[in-house]
Amino acid sequence: MAVTPAPARGGTGRLSWVPDLDVLRRVDPEVADVLLGEAQRQRSGLQLIAAENFTSPAVLTALGSPLVNKYAEGYPGARYHGGCEVVDLAERIAVERAQGLFGAPHANVQPHSGSSAVLAAYAALLRPGDTVLAMGLPHGGHLTHGSPANFSGRWFDFVGYGVDPVTGLIDYDRLRRLARKHRPKAIVCGSISYPRHPDYAAFRDIADEVGAYLIADAAHPIGLVAGGAAPNPVPYADVVCATTHKVLRGPRGGFLLCGAELADRMDRAVFPFTQGGAQMHTVAAKAVAFGEAATAGYAAYVHQVVANARALAEALADEGLAITTGGTDTHLITADTAPLGVDGHVARGRCAAAGIVLDLCAVPGPEEPGGCAIGIRLGTAAVTTQGMGETEMERIAKLLVAALREGRVREEVAELTSGFPPYPDGPTVAEATV
Structure with missing residues (x-):
């Protein structure tokens, strides 16, 4: 991986925290070989997995920083643990950058993954047994869109919509008929394999007709949104769930965007309901990625x-x-x-x-x-x-x-x-x- 050799510990007693592969080789050559082997695998092959990318050296530096040492349950200014004055700055920067990048009134940057973000959105808006309309798994839905092996399929009653078998495009007329028939509490707009832009306005219209929340699972397109190459779901969805590690080129993690009226519910759904302490090194790396995405x-x-x-x-x-x-x-x-x-x-x-x-x-x-x-x-x-x-x-x-x-x-x-x-x-x- 991209690492900068750190100076040795000198007479001042300062310990550099810049990742040093030579140190790892001396301390644990077995794990060092794993890192080198993965770096070579990435370097020598064509990485065409749609959900993967290469982070910048700046993101990698944030991930390997002393912020990994800090326990930070709660939110800036309201932590359970003391000593969070500095890491609070990292989270505030990440939140402000996410809000500005996507034009969202509120952002929560603590979810550990895209699935964690979706879980928090469901926890904030739904109750066990509620009906949810989402893309069926055989047509490109994610595990969190109703798989029986996932919490979503066990806790909620999912109804799947799909694509036209000939065109491969979402059938919005059938989607509307399903919504009218099942009257879902929420409609999820998102897929892991749909190569076209969703019609967010159509989803919003259908959700309004049946009184449903609209949850946009934008894990895949959010990086394109950040750079102006895809439509923004924020003006249409009640909640946007996303990841930072795909096109966005950030660390592995998730985040949430929503309006001010749902901000408290979303924050409580993340912490303390579904997660413990935030991973502050990852939060800082998200801030770096959001900053890079604004260029x-x-x-x-x-x-x-x-x-x-x-x-x-x-x-x-x-x-x-x-x-x-x-x-x-x-x-x-x-x-x-x-x-x-x-x-x-x-x-x-x-x-x-x-x-x-x-x-x-x-x-x-x-x-x-x-x-x-x-x-x-x-x-x-x-x-x-x-x-x-x-x-x-x-x-x-x-x-x-x-x-x-x-x-x-x-x-x-x-x-x-x-x-x-x-x-x-x-x-x-x-x-x-x-």
């Missing part, structure tokens, strides 16, 4: 992410894959690999063997059980952070399809990624000794 450079980045996704989708279609919805508006692409004679499971395995890392997802197919088949999901956030553009997307498409056809392309993948290291000053191949 012109970041806006240019997210627009390139979308341009790359469109170029990659077009190139994959030219190579024979069936691209869901015919393209993308965002950073992610979903595709049916059946035209090449393999299902998603086989496709992922062959890509992994070639150093191309991507995910499985459901893709609409009217002839399949449940109306869906298993395809692949990939995203362009990480490779764009590495500096790749449309030309590289065309090459990636050819490498991916060659891998699906059992071509030997791992060396070509490594050659491509060698020119775009995620952390140019990070560990070299020779240092990765796992």
Whole structure:
């Protein structure tokens, strides 16, 4: 990973807290090898998982800071533990930056993950047994959208809406009919694999018609929103749940945005109802990411992410894959690999063997059980952070399809990624000794 060697402890007694890989090697070489091995894995392959990205060195520095030592249950100015005067500043900065970035009256930056943010939103607005309308899991819904293996499916009565089996687009007429029939307490707008922008105004209109809260699960598009490359759900949703570790390029974590009228309920739902002490090093890293996302450079980045996704989708279609919805508006692409004679499971395995890392997802197919088949999901956030553009997307498409056809392309993948290291000053191949 990107680390800056720290000066040795000197006669002044000062101990530098800048991460030092050499120190870890001396203290725990086994774990140091794990870190180096993961750095090499990220460096030598194509990281096309839509939910992943590479954080900046500044974010990594915040994550490895002394803030990790501070217990900070509660909120700035009202902590259970003493000594929080300094870490309070970090949280206030993160909150103010999130509010400004997304135009939200209130922000809570403490959720440990996107799922934690969704749990808090449900806890604030719902009671066990309430009916919730959300995208069905076979059509791209998240585990927190009603999976029986998740708290959401055990505590609430979820009704799933889906996409048109031919177009792959959300069927808003059917969504409205389901809302009128089931009269949900809340409607969740969001998906882990929908490549088009949701119509937030339509969701708001349907929610108002049936008296439901509108919860936007914007974990995937929120980074695009920050840079002006996607519509903002804040003016339409009662609550927006999001993550900081996808296109936003921050640390792994979640956050919530809402209006002033729900601020107290949201805060209480996070702490003390669903979480304990905030992870202040992560909160500081979120503040760094929000600050970086407010720059012109970041806006240019997210627009390139979308341009790359469109170029990659077009190139994959030219190579024979069936691209869901015919393209993308965002950073992610979903595709049916059946035209090449393999299902998603086989496709992922062959890509992994070639150093191309991507995910499985459901893709609409009217002839399949449940109306869906298993395809692949990939995203362009990480490779764009590495500096790749449309030309590289065309090459990636050819490498991916060659891998699906059992071509030997791992060396070509490594050659491509060698020119775009995620952390140019990070560990070299020779240092990765796992």
